Amino acid sequence: MSDTKSKVFRYLAYTIEIIIIFILNNTPDLLPMIYYAKPCLLICISLSIAVFEREIPSMVFGLLCGALIDLGFSNSIGLFTIALTILCFIIGYCSNNLLTANIITFLVCSLLVTAGLLSLNFYFSYTALGYADGAFYYKTHYISRIVQTFIFSIPFYFLNKFIYNTLSSDD
């Protein structure tokens, strides 16, 4: 398969994966709520793509995932779009130039990004607005969301590794 052709198929596969997961993740009662929260699967997908792809495609898929997350719950783009665009660019750059793309690197990135991003989201959507019992809400809802998102990132790492290896040019 030529390089251009393989890229087109690969990017198409990622796009379809993102749309399907967005729909399934948001379907009422499909994924059970564990400790009052569901995982944010689009974060897992964007990070696992960024580990394998170069910085520009990583950035584009980070942008797409971030925009879908933002539009899914707030009708306007914001924190997730901006943060995932930057973070996926950095991860894409680092995994190609500074680090080895393997499961350990990915898990470290995933844990840091998931915890940081969801905590930041909590700060902007709860603490900064002055609502009471923030620590309680973070403990009972957000820690569960962070842990579940982190755990779900593992299967997405292998899925996107499979897509990357299968749909890469043989050259």
Place this chain on the structure above:
Amino acid sequence: MKEFFKSTGIKILFSVLLVVIMLSLFTNHLQNNFLSNAVNATTYGLSSVTAAATADNRSNMGYEELLSKYNELKDENTELRAKLVDYYDTKTENARLWKFYDLKKENPEYTLVPSTVLRRDANDDFYSFTIDKGTSSNVQKGDAVVTPQGIIGWIKNADVNTSKVITLLSTQTRISAINNKSSDTGIITGSAKLSEKNQTTFSKLKSDNKVEKGDIITTTGISGIYPKGLVVGEVVDVCYDTYDTSYYAVVEPYDEIKTLKEVAVITNFTGQGEILKSGEADE
């Protein structure tokens, strides 16, 4: 490092970020923005299918219960198979509308738009959700969202085909309410500690309030945002907030908000916006 900051990639990143930030500022102030419309229009069909597929999902059934349900459904299926396919759609739609018939009969001035819960996002706090009706069905920001049991939330954002509903369990909610038995008034607002128990608070009560367990709380209709007399729920406890130095009642809505599948939006009612309009006129 210098090469990294001079690379084409970093220039592209900054250009994209600039566009994203501008779009973010632009879309934040729009009630009906094109990005949200585009995403919802693209995913609406698939979301409708998946939401419908899980509509009758009962996840905690045991084997015996499932077997009995299976046999029951098998018999029912045999009976229904003879009927026309179109009949199912009509029956479903009728059943959906029938739920709100009593509410409409009691309040003929309400314009009700029945709708289905389309999405529950992973980042939705306090069990907020997206419904399958938007501005094309006259749904507007601030409209009350109800079930036959009473009010369950309000519209935060509405685009062409979908709307975001904030529930009574959310800390964003501020609804003026009254205890009809004792005439005590207060504000319905969510609480982080109570939301998971499907409970909200009736706060800012006077120190000499006469609110008791079992009292039913309804909306006051003040300001004309929500109709008067919509049932919020039943008082399950009365407490004192040491931080706020005021009394509040714990109110439990009659619906299990976390698992709602069908709701209706009150898009029009007698007295809607009247006080707001008069307030604007005074200014």
